Amino acid sequence: MARNTGKKVRRRGRRRKRGFATWSIGxxxxxxxxxxxxxxxxxxxxxxxxxxxKLSSVKLDTDKLNISDEVKHEKGYTNVALFGLDSRENDLGKGNRSDTIIIASLNNDTKEVKLVSIYRDTLLELDDGSYNKANSAYSFGGPEGAVSLINRNLDMNIEKYVTVNFNALVDVIDAVGGLDLELTHDEVVHMNNYCVETSKVTGKSYEKIEPEVEGTYHLNGVQAVSYSRIRYTEGGDFKRAERQRLVLQKIADKAQNMSVGTVNKIIDSVFPQISTNFTLAEMIGYAKNLTKYKLGDSIGFPAENTTDMLNEVGSVVIPKTLSSNVLEVHKFLFGSDGYSVSSTIEGIESGITAKASDKAKSGTTIEDDETPGSKGYSENYSNNSSGTGTTRSTYGTTGGSTYGTGSYGTSNGYSGGTSTGSGTTGSTGSTSSGTTGTTGGTEGATTGGGTTGDNAGSTSGTTGLTEGTE
CATH class of the missing domain: 1.20.5 (Single alpha-helices involved in coiled-coils or other helix-helix interfaces)
Incomplete structure (x- = not known):
């Protein structure tokens, strides 16, 4: 029989949880x-x-950025000018025309970023009061002159800019593993042609897509950048701006999941090809919220337009009215905020109308500032018709496919004598659907060349466009 000693037996209990151990799983x-x-x-x-x-930094003089005191600018937004240059020597200053001009507007509350692509050939007023293509502002005045042009002609208040050598995107796209893009037959053909030049400039390789048929393709950096540079398809520069926005969208989607190692790799290769006036503190501040940003809708400017060939300027996109197009941009970016255009916009609108009346004469030699595979390419131009669709580089009022002396052919060229783009066309010329030549780069020299035939009303242009290497 066990004895009861009267002593209490202490049992060791569990220790009370403290700190991290007491937290819920969530x-x-x-x-x-x-x-x-x-x-x-x-x-x-x-x-x-x-x-x-590694970054090239240029300080802008805010007093020279043409921010209107007449306009009540919306608060709660950060507006940035993005410029893409095609600089072979990696020179990001004056002397380079901006191939890409985009307004990126960040809503600081919702973190949504909206984009407005300004068509590079848009006829606008420069700092010196002259009227020229929008992309010439960067060439004449560097980033300061280009930002000033946007503020002056669109009633914006932009003070920050980022300029990228467009070929730097090759490294970015390769670093994120490439992009999946849906291409038409024509886009495959032209992308292959542009790849020759892009690969040569960047020193990066690619595989030509063969057979050249429409479909969804996984593109590397050289291919995706070449795709975004395509201009000579239906829609011309309008469609190119869409392609550029799509590529940026795809990059932004992938950037959400980039590792630190990938970011470091991109910075090493891309920073030397970037110029900006963002400070380190500002960049770190935005980097902290990187995963919160979302790319929203995008539009092109001017949405309502005509096109023409002007004396001493060349092919241009002309806002039907600057006021209505600027109003549309502000409504798109900031909503219906009661904004009305400034007197500056009204004055520029009158100047655009006057300049647009100075049309190129028949037989005038116009320099094309961006013909793939050549520098300062010239061609004879005939401007004998009225209305839109009058020039070699005409895209139509809504981004159509009329290219002056011939509508865009089915064999990568310009059909001879079949378009209404240059007056009333007579009998079909010697070439009806662009054929591939033997010189001028990968695709050949004159696609759809030859004299466009007899014209009872007026003589349309003399030759097709030299596509070169694209």
Missing amino acids: KKIGAVLGGTLLGVVVIGSVILASKMN
Whole structure:
């Protein structure tokens, strides 16, 4: 029989949980993820700081940016000018025409970014009061002159800019693993042609797509950049701007999931090809919210337009009215905020009308500032018709396919004598659907060339366009 000694037996209980151990599963996961994100941000900040010397920085004089005091600018938005240059020597200053001109508007509350592509050939007023293509502003005045042009002609208040050598996107696209894009037959053909030049300039390789048929393709950097540069298909520069926005959208989607290693790799290759006036602190601030940003809708400017060939300027996109197009941009970016155009816009609108009346004469030699495979390419031009669709580079009032001396052919060229783009066309010329020549680069020299035939009303242009290497 067991004895009862009267002593109490103490049983050791479980220790009370304290600190991290008492947190719920959800809170623990949140803490781990938050700590990881904080680590990524800190590492990213260190990386940015260590790479800043690779960036080209140009300070802009805000007094010369033409920000109108007449306009009540919306608060809560950060508006940035994005410029894409095709610079072989990686020179990002004056002397380079901006192949891409985009307004990126960030809603600081919703983190939504909207894009407005300004067509490079748009007839606008420069700082010196002259009227020229929008892309000439960068050539004459560098980033300061280009930002000033946007503010002056669109009643914007942009102070920040980022300029990228467009070929730098080759490295970015390769770093994120390439892009999946749906291409038409014509886009495949022209992309293959542009790849020759893009590969030569960047030193990067690619595989030609064969057979050249429409479909969805996984493109590497050389191919995707070449795709975004295509101009000579139906829609011309209008369609090219759409392609550029699509490529940026695809890159932005992939950027949401980039690792620190990928970011570091991109910075090393891309920073030397970027010019900006963002400070390190500003870039780190935006980098912290990178995963919160979302790319919203995009539009082209001017949405309502005509096209023509002007004396001393060349092929241009003309806003039907500058006021209505600027109103549309402000409504798109900022909603219906009661904005009305400034007197500056009204004055520029009158100047555009006057300049647009100075049409190129028949037989005038016009320099095309962007003919693939050549520099300062010239061709004879005949401007004998009325209305839109009058020039070699005419896209039609809504981005159509009329190219002056012939509508865009089915064999990558310009059909001879079949378009209404240059007056009333007579009998069909010697070439009806662009054929491939033997010189001028990969695709050949004159596609759809030859005299366009007799014309009872007036003589349309003399030759097709030399496509060169594209």
